[in-house]
Amino acid sequence: MTPLSAASGVENVLRILEGRWKLVILFHLFGGKVLRFSDLERAIPAISQKMLIQQLRQMEADGIVRRIVHHQVPPKVEYCLTDWGQALCPALDALLKWAALREPEA
Amino acid sequence: MTPLSAASGVENVLRILEGRWKLVILFHLFGGKVLRFSDLERAIPAISQKMLIQQLRQMEADGIVRRIVHHQVPPKVEYCLTDWGQALCPALDALLKWAALREPEA
DNA sequence: TAAGGTACTTACTTGAAAGTAAGGTTAGAC
DNA sequence: GTCTAACCTTACTTTCAAGTAAGTACCTTA
Secondary structure, eight states, X not given: OOHHHHHHHHHHHHHHHOSTTHHHHHHHHTTTOOEEXXXXXXXXXXXXXXXXXXXXHHHHHHTXXXXXXXXXXXXXEEEEEOHHHHTHHHHHHHXXXXXXXXXXXX | OOHXXXXXXXXXXXXXXXXXXXXXXXXXXTTTOOEEHHHHHHHSTTOOHXXXXXXXXXXXXXXXXXXXXXXXXXXXXEEEEOHHHHTHHHHHHHHHHHHHHSOOOO
């Protein structure tokens, strides 16, 4: 395993997490929660509809979010994490623990 | 711990890793290696001097890289990871393991 | 004296991500 | 008949990281 291959493996992971709003969305869905589009809008007031859907679509394409459409009028669409998405939790925890290791600066 | 505070904790970590070249540099320095500026240039041929130094400076400011200046002519400057920087290794491993969990697509 | 090695700086350009604002579809409620 | 709710789409602008290219300082060696 060369430095470059290891780096690109991690880069692929970061690319999944890197959108401006993805982590916020992720943490709102952690724990098996199922939320409607409008629930997410309300939960994240600063996000625009365009960004919300853009991030959700990317996360869906990346396989961490599942989109459930109920064919109704008015529309009802729900979002939740896939199993793989849920499995991110411990890895993110490892990052937080690492951050906590930092020595307080002088 | 709200979804927003957890997300921003992780965002702070990602900000440290997010530069275009930081992970490559990081993996070149993992394992206690000490490299000169020119060693890194040679190890990462695609990087420009400007980017190399920019990323190194940011990593130094973030506390994951240590810069050692030897006052000589021609100049000699060495870079290595801080203890905290080394401690990133298991956390990045957790991300790689998560990536490996992904089910092969149908 | 001039050529070269090392570690930078500086000025300018480019491109992708994010933000802003407005429009579109559908069907039942009034 | 037009209003509203819910979930988007589209067009345009802004911002910021990254890329390119050239220059600088310093002493040494030929």
